[in-house]
Amino acid sequence: MLRWVIFLLIFIIIDVYAFQAFRTVSKTIWLNVVYWVITLLVVGNLIYQFYGLTRKDFGNPQAFAFGFFLAILIPKVIILGIMFAEDIFRVPQAAFRYFTEGSNADVKYLPSRRAFISKIALGIAAIPFGAVLYGMYRGKYNFKVLNYTLTFEDLPEAFDGYKLTQISDVHSGSFDNIEKVEYAINLINEQKSDVILFTGDMVNNETKEMLPYVDIFKKLKAKDGMYSVLGNHDYGDYLRWESAEAKAQNLEDLKDLQKQIGFDLLLNESRYVEKNGEKIALIGVENWGAGGFKKAGDLKKASEKVDKNDFKILLSHDPSHWEKQVIHDDYHYHLTLSGHTHGMQFGVEIPGLFKWSPVKWRYKYWAGIYKELGQYINVNRGFGYLGFPGRVGIWPEITVIELKKGSHNA
Structure with missing residues (x-):
């Protein structure tokens, strides 16, 4: 009171x-x-x-x-x-x-x-x-496709021109317009990327939030498959459950649901994508976040079946993981894909010139492409929204990244 x-x-x-x-x-x-x-x-x-x-x-x-x-x-x-x-x-x-x-x-x-x-x-x-x-x-469904081209000297030749689409932070429990969601899924498919990668937070708290949208998300297609990781909200940590068993069952239900949609959920593990006798590694960690967020991610475990010299793409929900652990790891993760920040759903952006959001005071890497120590991260601004039922200046994002082989970025 x-x-x-x-x-x-x-x-x-x-x-x-x-x-x-x-x-x-x-x-x-x-x-x-x-x-x-x-x-x-x-x-x-x-x-x-x-x-x-x-x-x-x-x-x-x-x-x-x-x-x-x-x-x-x-x-x-x-x-x-x-x-x-x-x-x-x-x-x-x-x-x-x-x-x-x-x-x-x-x-x-x-x-x-x-x-x-x-x-x-x-x-x-x-x-x-x-x-x-x-x-x-309107802003919360003002989906934007952001295209990037990243060049790597050691990219396998067969993957020159390889396209990946990243989405993050669906937060299905916040949606209130099923037609807008379906429009966004169709927009993702229109990119015709080789692989689709989802970097966590499918729900706000409970698996049942996603049930009205399962059939829509099942329409997602990519010829080399779809891969995902968990975000901090997916574990159900922010609710008071009637029992530990109910909480654990909610997480298992979410894992099963992602499988129904077609995602290969990476729980501190890796997969290879092969093409013309060459391969790249996709590595997915569970959520690891600084500042009191869940630290279930285990980078060493996730990479134990990957060779140090492989070309590596890491899926890690929280960009603070990249800052605190990934860029300093001697395995050299060429590209990390994260989300989590939502760009705070509020800010000002002039593409290519200026971007600002209050979230920059909390996260050093909060939206877009960054490069440190020869490694890249893309922090996706998020597909959905949470808390504030809208977006101002920081629009929902579908990221398309094309990998190119070369000595530097054009």
């Missing part, structure tokens, strides 16, 4: 500033009424949906309540910053007049807020307000 009181007090302080800007511009009572009705409905719904909630109960109603709250909170915080900056000048001016003019002042000490400052604040705040709503309505 106390945390809700604190939450409401903080929000009221923010709203006091936000409403000052709105009232300065708005000259009609009914607009002020609309402002407060929307605010009370959104905040009231948030409290209703989340009060006493357990993680197992979290679903689309709670996700949308959180999303609509963000849609009004972020603009209000922006307005707070601008209006507070104005007060840096207004308050000292009022204090100066009080001590110099006293009761002889012919006007009130504190100057009125300037309308143009309020208009600027509201104009700037309208941008994230619209962006968040768009992200919830």
Whole structure:
């Protein structure tokens, strides 16, 4: 109860500033009424949906309540910053007049807020307000195919021009539009890659979340097969299960379900893909993440049947594994495929020029291709979404990587 009181007090302080800007511009009572009705409905719904909630109960109603709250909170915080900056000048001016003019002042000490400052604040705040709503309505299914070409000196000749498609972080429990999901699966098949690789988080928590989409995912096709690994959410660690047996059964059900779809699930193990008498190694580890995430991944075990000189592609859900262990391993993993970060589902990207998201403060490698010590990683921005029911600027991703043999990247 106390945390809700604190939450409401903080929000009221923010709203006091936000409403000052709105009232300065708005000259009609009914607009002020609309402002407060929307605010009370959104905040009231948030409290209703989340009060006493357990993680197992979290679903689309709670996700949308959180999303609509963000849609009004972020603009209000922006307005707070601008209006507070104005007060840096207004308050000292009022204090100066009080001590110099006293009761002889012919006007009130504190100057009125300037309308143009309020208009600027509201104009700037309208941008994230619209962006968040768009992200919830369209952005979460705004699938993008990102194409990369990576060149390696020691790539087997037979695999020159080999194409792989990576998807990650399906989070099927968050979906609310089966037709959009089917569109994305068709988009993956249209890439006609040689192999499809999935890097974890099929579900949010429970295997049953994926059941409505199994037949759609069964349509995935690649001539050299499909391979997958587990992500941190796939283990069911974020729920309170009725028993350890129920949790273990959920994981076994998920493994069986991936097999039904057609994925060869790699649990700290490897496979070879052969072509014209040459081969590359596909290695998959269970989840290994820094900062308190599950560490079931065993790189040594996964690679025990792979020769050090083989060309190696590693599937590892969390990119912190690459940073902490993989790039320093003497086995030299040519290409690692990860996901996990979602790019925080929020950020700004200008392809080839600029990318930013708050998640960069948590993960050094958070979206796209990186190269360290002669090794590459692609951090996929994710297929689905989690928590916030949308994406703003960081769109759902289907990665297509073409392997080329040569001395350097073009």
